[in-house]
Amino acid sequence: MEFEFIIPQKNSDLLEQGSGNSFCVSKIYNEKECTEKLRLARLAFTEHGIVYIFDAFEAFFSIIDIAKDLQKQTIFRAIDLLFKSIDQLGQELAEVLQSPNILTPEERSVKLNALKMLVYTQITLSKKIDSDVFSYTEGRGGGKQKYKPSSDNPEHFQWEDRRYKVLLQLFNILQLPLENLWQPPVAEEAFVNLCADIAYRSLEHPTIKDKNVVDTSFQILGTLLKRFNHSLVFPVKTFEILKSCEMSVSPIAHGLVMLHEQYGIQTVFKVMIEQILEGLDDAADSATVKNISTFFTELGNIAPILLMPFVRDIASDVLNLESYQLRVCILQLMSEIVCAELTAENLQQDLKDIRDEYLEHIYEHIHDVNAHVRSKALALWTHMKNFNAVPVAWLSKVMRLAVGRLEDKSALVRKNSIILITSFLERNPFASKLSIEELEKRHQEKIKELSDFRSKLIAESDKMDEVNAKWEELMEEMKIHVIKVLEQASIEDEDIRAEDCAQLYENFAKMVEEKNYRRLILLVRKAEELNGNWETVRGFQQEEGFLYFAVLLKSYFLLQSNFKNYEDDYKKTDNAVRYLDDCLEFSRLLVDAVPKLQHLMMSKTDSDSTEAINFFTTAYLFGIKNTESGIRQMLYLVWATAKDKREPVREAFKHVLWKTDQQGRAHSVKVVFNLMKFIEGLTFSHYIAFEELIRDFVLSDDIDNSMIQVMFEIYTKKLENVTNNEARLALQLLIICSSAKPAIARVNSEVVEQIGFGERGQKDPRIYVQTLEFLMNYYADREDQLYPRIEIDHERVDTISRMFKKFFTTEKISNFDDICSKTFQYIYKMCHQPNCISQKIIFTLWDELRKISEKVTGNEYIQQENDNDQGLTQTPFIRPSQNGSLLFVGAMKLPSFLLSRFIFMIGYVAMKELIYLDIDIYSNLKYRQELADIQKNKKKNTEKTNGRRTTLNMSATAAVRKSMYHNPEEENNEEDVIGPTAEDAFAEQINTICEHELLFHKNGLFRKFVPLILEVLKFPKRFNNAELQRSALLALIHFMSVSSEFCQRNMEFLMNIFSHSQDIDIKCNVIIGMSDLTFRFPNIIEPWSAHMYSTLHDENRELRLTSVRILSHLISHEMILIKGQISDLAMCLVDKDDEIRTSTEVFFNEIAHKSNILYNVLPDIISRLGDPNLHLEEGKYQIIMRYIIGLINKDRQIENLVDKLCYRFKITEQERQWRDIAFCLSLLSYTEKTIKKLIENIIFFKDKVQIQEVYDYFRHIISSTLKLAKPELKTVVQEFESKLEECLQVNDNPTEQNEDPNNEITISRRNVPIVKRTAGKGKARGKINQTRTVGRGRRQQRESSESDESEAENNPKKGRRHKTRVVESDSDEEPERPRKVPQSNRKIPPRSTRSNRSKVIEDVTSSDENPERSKKPMSKRFSSGDLSTECDEGEQSGDATNATTTTGNRPPPLQTQPVGGGPPNIPAPSAPGSAGPTSTGPELSLSFGSKGPKHTSAPSSPAKSRESLLQRVQSLTGAARDQGASIIGAAASTVSRVQAFNKDRCFILLVIDDQNTDWSKYFRGKRLHGDYDIRVEQAEFSEISVVASGENGPTVSIVSYRSGSKASRSFRPDFVLIRQPPRDGSKDYRSTLLGLKYGGVPSINSLNSIYQFQDRPNVFAALLQLQRRLGKEQFPLIEQHFFPSPNELVSNKNINHFFCCYQMI
Secondary structure, three states: OOOEOOOOOOHHHHHOOOOOOEOOOOOOOOHHHHHHHHHHHHHHHHHHHHHHHHHHHHHHHHHHHOHHHOOHHHHHHHHHHHHHHHHHHHHHHHHHHOOOOOOOHHHHHHHHHHHHHHHHHHHHHHHHHHHHHOOOOOOOOOOOOOOOOOOOOHHHHHHHHHHHHHHHHHHHHHOOOHHHHOOOOOOOHHHHHHHHHHHHHHHOOHHHHOHHHHHHHHHHHHHHHHHOOOOOHHHHHHHHHHHHOHHHHHHHHHHHHHHHHHHOOOHHHHHHHHHHHHHOOOOOOHHHHHHHHHHHHHHHHHOHHHHHHHHHHHHHHHOOOOOHHHHHHHHHHHHHHHHHHOOOOOOOHHHHHHHHHHHHHHHHHHHOOOHHHHHHHHHHHHHHHHOOOOOHHHHHHHHHHHHHHHHOOOHHHHHHHHHHHHHHHHOOOOOOOOOHHHHHHHHHHHHHHHHHHHHHHHHHHHHHHHHHHHHHHHHHHHHHHHHHHHHOOOOHHHOOOHHHHHOHHHHHHHHHHOOOHHHHHHHHHHHHHHHOOHHHHHOOOHHHHHHHHHHHHHHHHHHHOOOOOOHHHHHHHHHHHHHHHHHHHHHHHHHHHHHHHHHHHOOOOHHHHHHHHHHHHHHHHHOOOOHHHHHHHHHHHHHOOOHHHHHHHHHHHHHHHHOOOOOHHHHHHHHHHHHHHHHHOOOHHHHHHHHHHHHHHHHOOOOOHHHHHHHHHHHOOOOOOOOHHHHHHHHHHHHHHHHHOOHHHHHHHHHHHHHHOOHHHHHOHHHHHHHHHHHHHHHOOOOOOOOOOEOOOOHHHHHHHHHHHHHHHOOOOOOHHHHHHHHHHHHHHHEOOHHHHHHHHHHHHHHHHHHHHHHHHOOOOOOOOOOOOOOOOOOOOEEEOOOOOEEEEOOEEEEHHHHHHHHHHHHHHHHHHHHHHHHHHHHHHHHHHHHHHHHOOOOOHHHHHHHHHHHOOOOHHHHHHHHOOOOOOOOOHHHHHHOOOHHHHHHHHHHHHHHHHOOOOOOOOHHHHHHHHHHHHHOOOOOOOHHHHHHHHHHHHHHHHHOHHHHHHHHHHHHHHHHHOOOHHHHHHHHHHHHHHHHHOHHHHHHHOHHHHHHHHOOOHHHHHHHHHHHHHHHHOOOOOOOOOHHHHHHHHHOOOHHHHHHHHHHHHHHHOOOOHHHHHHHHHHHHHOOHHHOOOHHHHHHHHHHHHOOOOOHHHHHHHHHHHHHHHHHOOOHHHHHHHHHHHHHOOOOHHHHHHHHHOHHHHOOHHHOHHHHHHHHHHHHHHHOOOOHHHHHHHHHHHHHHHHHHOOOOOOOOOOOOOOOHHHHHHHHOOOOOOOOOOOOOOOOOOOOEOOOOOOOOEOOOOOHHHHHHHHOHHHOOOOOOEOOOOOOOOOOEOOOOOOOOOOOOOOOOOHHHHHHHHHHHHOOOOOOOOOOOOHHHHOOOOOOOOOOOOOOOOOOOOOEOOOOOOOOOOOOOOOOOOOOOOOOOOOOOOOOOOOOOOHHHOOOOOOOOOOOOOOOOOOOOOEOOOEEEEOOOOOOOOOOOOOEEEEOOOEEOOOOOOOOOOEEEEEEEOOOOOOOHHHHOOOEEOOOEEEEEEEEOHHHEEEEEEOOOEEEEEEEEEEOOEEEEEEEOOOEEEEOOOOEEOOEEOHHHHHHHHHOOOOEEOOHHHHHHOOOHHHHHHHHHHHHHHHOOOOOOOOOOOEEOOHHHHHHOOOOOOOOEEOOOO
């Protein structure tokens, strides 16, 4: 061979002439020549074989060089030819290399050159195809590939198939002994690297996802490693691929396992691990860290044994790095090794040590600084427990840490903690039931048992000592005999028989006692001879023989002593004690976790709630202590709005109550008994939630007909061994089921009635009550009140009346309130003329009381004079008797329990009578009226159905309130003339009866008992009977709910009772009663609402809980104003009672989702809780704020909070307050805008960051925001960080001022006088008062909230100036920032001259003629930015703090009776910890303050009022389920708070605009000439009606609807600003413009121009006149055409110009 082919480092090396006879390429062919040369090469291969490559190599090299320009088919033909060539070469080499004949040097050179040239050409061409032809680039940089196979391009798949064949062919070639071609037989490194290169490139190729490609690539590498000494390059190349190519990680892991299993390669792993560890440090990029972590994790999952020898080295280097991904990876690797290799019970000690070391690492990282690592460590413990790889000794240790992690700030950590605890519980090795009581009982028993065994062991030990001492004495006596017997050669002459040896044990003691030692020893020797042991003993030395016999004799002696061995029993009992110790510790840890998990179950985080539900479901089945309370608390989640929370609750209860090991009927019976057992211990609130859950189960057929049948069988006691209590519980379940499916009640009413009103019902009043409940579900699916009722003379009515009378007079009955309420509920819901039935029952019982009095006194009843109503016409007078249980009522002497029941009954009947009149009678009357109208054909057919629907469940009270207002859009002219409709007359009549007849008619039934009730309540000491006092109080509250006049008269008296009573039940009833009265008469109750707040700090738990629930209900339904005392409600978040805390959390979570209520009151909460005089612990403050601020999620609200909180730094003085503010700031989530807010406001806290805690909170903001932040946000955070660090720098020049003297904020801060707040009710200028709606005709009291001044206060560049103002505050010295008032020398014109007033406003509103002042155009003055709303998301405020402005007389918005002011004697108390009436500083103003209104952009304009709500509320005596409703309450009509204007010195500006822009904020604080206020009235055209006269001008009436109620007000505007089009679609409000114009009201723009611009043809006609005057060139217009109607326009088809169509009317 004349040349030698040297594999080049790069292709261009072959173009250069090498040294010696090395091969070089002399020519590069073009595209056309390559095709021809390739054809010739194919022919040469056919003719000459593989040697053709020597001549054709230049052609293949040219194809490689110009592959981009060649057609793909040409390249594919070349690769196919190379494939065939190498295949033939392989066949030839296989024959030659395996032949015993030795190759000549020339033959070896030919074969070697051919091999290298073919392999080089094929591999290089394959790489070229990858990179150039299919634009594949290497997967560097995180595995991002440019090459993606296209399904519509078959060439991609053709190449992938060919590429795999190339790899497979290379692997087959490498299986031959190729090294024999070299001399010496070692393959050159260039050839090995060439073969390995395509394998490495395959690992980075997209086809690596194919398992066959992976296997073949690593088979090539395995061959090279095993036979061709490639081990030095492999670790380096593999690590480089791991770092750069993400998709290669998993294939490499699987390939390494294959190298180990198929090729036995192990040494390379150590080198590779070292290479990886050298490349990993804190400076490693994130992609490298991620890939290496994935590699270790994948390798650990599939073959942990490979990494086991290196884990210690890896852990020592990696676990200390900052990358949490690497720590997670190593911990997971350790857990996989433990699960796979270290779980056997018989592990060697060194493996146990390794296992414990791994477990210790995972255990320690539960406290890792990174939340991901903590959560992963917990998840790994769960994973290992699922594989039973956690030793028992570690269970309690890990559980203790997991319970502690339940309070972790990371939701992911908490989630995995709960999962771990649940998993440990499900797979605990202790017991299926972990009741602490049972375990402690068993533990004590085993302890006692162990103690007994210990005593026995001690006693046996003492006995053994005595026996040993005695034996020593005997051995001294027997020693000589033993020696003599041992010396005897034979004992045949001693007369020792074998039969005697059999009795040796029995006779041993006797012979010892007789001291017959010689014969005893001879018998022992004979026994040894018989056993064959004597020959061995005879070989002993004398001393050894003696010892042998001594041991034998002692064993016989000890056996005679009857020793008992207690060692085994002692060890067994000791193990049992240790086991129970572990059980108890495990159970106690679970019990400790229960309160924390209960708290997490109510968390707003879905994962916390869901996992806590799973835990309680499991723990309940295991019998863990206190889990019952968790299961019951879970019921509250039935009311959750999120389905993700409701569904787990449903599944949990189904798992707990439906899980049985029975089938068919037995399963149904078991489930029903589970339900009865669970329902038995429920409280009222839990029962209501469980009712909802059961209804859901009934509707979904989870409770099927078979279960219903079982319930009836239990109730009727057809099922065996049913107790009375179980029967009652079954009926309770039937009541719930029938409420969901009333057909159950209809079909089975006779059965239930027969039992309930029979003997069982008479013996057990609870059965009677439940029977009534069941029967009331007869029409539960009817929403109206028009269902059939039973007649007054029905047999069932007589039965009920008779049984009620019997229960009434039976003293031992303890649930009379239930009996009474359910009886009258049934009567008023199911009977005709219930008032007559009730009256008859009352009279009957009154007669019964007279008879009882006669029996008690022994005298005849003394008839009162003028007794026309059976003794009820005269005012009953009550006095106590000497016997405490008897009381005098007039001339009657009655037991106190009867009087108490009678009073309760009277009050309850009054309430039911109110509801009956208000709803049932009114609905019936309206229904009758509609039927009459239909018969007279006064209604259209389309209106029949709709008309009837509107009458259902209507309330007379609602109709009266609705009729107090009129809607101009809905009214018609006929109604204006005719007057009120018939239904309004019905409502008025019923309302009059309720207000003036029920309690005040001279012959009225209830009027007779009012003095009786008041007398009992006025003298509690004289009538010292708790039950009587409670009944009288409930009756009083019921009477107060009937009439507003009666309520007004007795409200002060009720508050006196509340203030002075020591009975907690009475206090709770008053709180509940005030809730009912608030819905009924809100204006009367509002002045007294502070009494409810005052109970939030009461020592009694029940009173606090009642107040929390009532206030939560009222505030969430917007029935009371959200006052400053809401901070007292916030303090309940840290109450010591769990239920109070939970209820408070639910309340704040609820209002957080209602518009901006929580957002508005939050600054007031922060201010009041941060008051140093409150002395609230810092830890509690942080708990409260962490929960509440966590509910604020909207970005715009967070931005405003940052502004407000930063400004508080300036107006607070104490370090504690600064720490609190900084803590609140640290709780917010930050975006780029909010960080910029911090930068803008840094002047307020630049000096406060010198305090370490404040600085730490700001550092926390920086660190938490930088996590996963985008580059833009990082830049802003870094800017804030640098400014924060600048604040820490020391000023070397103490005289240098830190503040810019020209800075407006600095000047304002220096000049503001700080006036500290004063306790009590002191007045101050600018003080903000509460809004209270007063009676008919009175002017409502309002004061401004100034909340929207905050924007200008925090940004002086907005153009607003400030005036100095002193604010009296409750939280701290919080003066408003000063504003400058523009001065003016113009005098105010007289008020009487209306035109002058209008002119003054016009001067202010319109553009100024002064050129300098009119530079800013109107568009700038009212730009879109200026008119942007506060809440960008469009949230509209419906806060209870809104008020409605009224001038002149109008009906009160809530009730028809006059309402007085506050109580004269008892002022509404301030909540504990407050200093009296307060107001927040200006920094807490912008839609924040509890006294400020909720609004869109500024405090709501007078046009913004909330509609009145009419709701049915629960009665005070448990009438929650009465006919779907109870007391009719009126919701507080919310009226906007505006500034208190001087009515004699103000101008009224009417702004016609929608509610998205609040114009009042632009005129707040503005005055004309310094004396006249500007009062803004804002409304839409649809809300305005105008009446005008030539003399008095226009009168504008605004009618607005808010939440379903109508509110109206009237006034005379001085100026009009119109920002809304007068025509909108089909609505035309031009009549309003005409009215204003008729009244001569000035406006911007002029009313004339606005009116003219409503018709497009009119405007264009005016433009045409200008064009005619100026000419078309000076005034060009687009040509248009006028048509009188659309028809004319359509008919003219030749017009192709712009047109204007005007419909002639």
